[in-house]
Structure formats: structure tokens, C-alpha cells
Amino acid sequence: MPRSESLESLKTRIAGIERARSVETAAVAGTGHSGIDSALGGGLARGRVHEVFAAQADDAGCAAGFVAGLAMRLGVGLGVGLGTGSGGTLVWLREAQAERQGGRLHAPGLVEIGLDPARVIIGVLPDPLAVLRAAADVVRCPEVGVAVVELWREPRLLDLTASRRLALAAEASGVTVIGLRIAAVPSPSAAQTRWQVAAAPSLPMEANAPGYPAWRVELLRQRGRPSGGDWRVEWNREQACFADADGVADFGPDAGGFAAIAAAPSGAVLPFSAGRPVDAPKDNRRAELRRAG
Numbered sequence: 001m002p003r004s005e006s007l008e009s010l011k012t013r014i015a016g017i018e019r020a021r022s023v024e025t026a027a028v029a030g031t032g033h034s035g036i037d038s039a040l041g042g043g044l045a046r047g048r049v050h051e052v053f054a055a056q057a058d059d060a061g062c063a064a065g066f067v068a069g070l071a072m073r074l075g076v077g078l079g080v081g082l083g084t085g086s087g088g089t090l091v092w093l094r095e096a097q098a099e100r101q102g103g104r105l106h107a108p109g110l111v112e113i114g115l116d117p118a119r120v121i122i123g124v125l126p127d128p129l130a131v132l133r134a135a136a137d138v139v140r141c142p143e144v145g146v147a148v149v150e151l152w153r154e155p156r157l158l159d160l161t162a163s164r165r166l167a168l169a170a171e172a173s174g175v176t177v178i179g180l181r182i183a184a185v186p187s188p189s190a191a192q193t194r195w196q197v198a199a200a201p202s203l204p205m206e207a208n209a210p211g212y213p214a215w216r217v218e219l220l221r222q223r224g225r226p227s228g229g230d231w232r233v234e235w236n237r238e239q240a241c242f243a244d245a246d247g248v249a250d251f252g253p254d255a256g257g258f259a260a261i262a263a264a265p266s267g268a269v270l271p272f273s274a275g276r277p278v279d280a281p282k283d284n285r286r287a288e289l290r291r292a293g
Helices: 007-025 034-039 057-073 096-102 107-113 128-138 160-173
Strands: 049-054 089-095 120-125 144-152 176-182 193-199 214-222 230-236 241-244 290-292
Touching (some): 034 214, 034 241, 049 160, 057 096, 057 144, 057 176, 057 193, 089 096, 089 128, 096 144, 128 144, 128 160
Parallel strands (some): 120 290, 144 176
Antiparallel strands (some): 193 214, 214 230
16 A cells, blocks of 8 residues: 655645756746856746845835846847847736836836837736736736736735746746835745845946946845855846946955945936836837836
8 A cells, every 4th residue: 555645745745846847847048147147057947937126115226127137138028039038028017006106117218228118018007916917817928028027015915826826827828927026025935036136336437437237136046946146247238138247346245235235326227207208219219118007
């Protein structure tokens, strides 16, 4: 007679099998940063859920910029690929309260990251429940490349069960989900990776011109691989990738963590627009964001 196992033991075994399958089958998109890509086993897993937490509520803009860079590396919003993916639409879902508190996503800011705003759809929903319901539909659409689910604070509806449903839908459709969390504390979820992001000072260029966008990035957790990692990175607009920020102060474990970051913000995080008119970008690409909600 086969040996009986407890329900908890079976759950543990099944979770282990799922983690192994997740690591084995997921295609990856490299970030361009050698340290991060090495820690991730080659890059960011496609068709999975990833979480990005702003270190502080005031870091909402810089966290949005980091997420836009990840979406760029995943190949969305591009007329031609970077060798990182097949493209697709970027759907960004957010609460109306986020727009009132932090402002609207600014099309020229997306252009500076390298995204084409004509291939970005912004969904503004009345509350967290509406955001999660819309996300459940969006993630099942294979025409979507990346779905950003932006939520503020700690909505009770976003529990482990809701996270698991999103993860299963992402694996089935191949849509990559990035959960952007503002003013929230990291908690257990079905995310493949979990990040914490803060603004970092950018290095000036020649003639004291503004430097590249810069972040302090910490890998808090990843499924099936060792967690941990702390980098100071820049966004290289010309190469459309993340890169090491050379010549800056040490941000190692003895440097005081996020508290060691200088107070000055990065020179070019993703700016927000509070009802300002959108200027047409120099290359004449469309700068209008398609909005829904």
C-alpha cells in the first residue's frame, strides 16, 4: 500500500515541481546589465509576474521609469526588436487616485526611455478591484507584450490567491506582468522576482549636461534561484539597456543601504504630467497616449 502523505507535504512537493518547471521553461529578456542578468540566470523571465516596489512613496516616478525600462527590454512599444522579444503592446493599468496624487504618465518621458507612446495603452480605473479585474482580462490577451499593474498602498484584494491567478494567466498567455507597488510593503506573492527601487543621483556628462536616468536597485527575491543583489544602474538611451553606473560611491552592504543615497534625485526619471500639454517628440513619432477608463 502506498505511503500516505499529509496535505501540507503534497502542497510542498507540488510547489517544488512548479518552481522547477517555471525556471526550465521561461524564456528570458536580458536587461543589458551583466550583474543583474547573471543573478537572474540570463535575464527577466517572460510570461511571469514580477513586482517592483518603490522604496518610498516619493520614489513613484523613478520606479515607473524603471518599469518602463524593463518593458522596453522586453521588446514592447518598438517598431523593430532589440533581439529581446517579439514586441507587443504595453498596457499600463492604474487607479484614478494615482493620477490625482502623482500625476499622469508623461508621453515625452516614455519617449526618452525609448518607448513609442503610440503602442502604449493607459487604463485608468476607479479602484483596486477594477484594476485587478481589468488585469485578469488583459493578461489573457496574447497581443499584449507587457501588462503593468500599478497599485498604491495595500489593497486587501491583492492577496496570494489573486497573485497566483495572475501568475497562471501569464504563464498560459505569455504576457509578462509587472506589478508596480507604491507606498506598499513587500509581502508573499506568486511573483517570479521582487525588486525595490529608489532614485539615485545621475552622473553629469560633458559640459555638465544632465546624465542618464539612474536607480538604486535591489533584488529582494526570485523563485528557484538565490535571492539578493544590490546595484546602482543607469539607463543608456542610445543602447536601450540598463548599464553599470561607473564612478559613483560604493553602495555595498557596509554603505548604509538605501539611506546612503544622496538626496538629489536622478536627472531624468520618468516624469509625470499633471494636465500639461504634450509636445511632439523630435522624431515625429506620435506622443499621444491612448487612454481608457
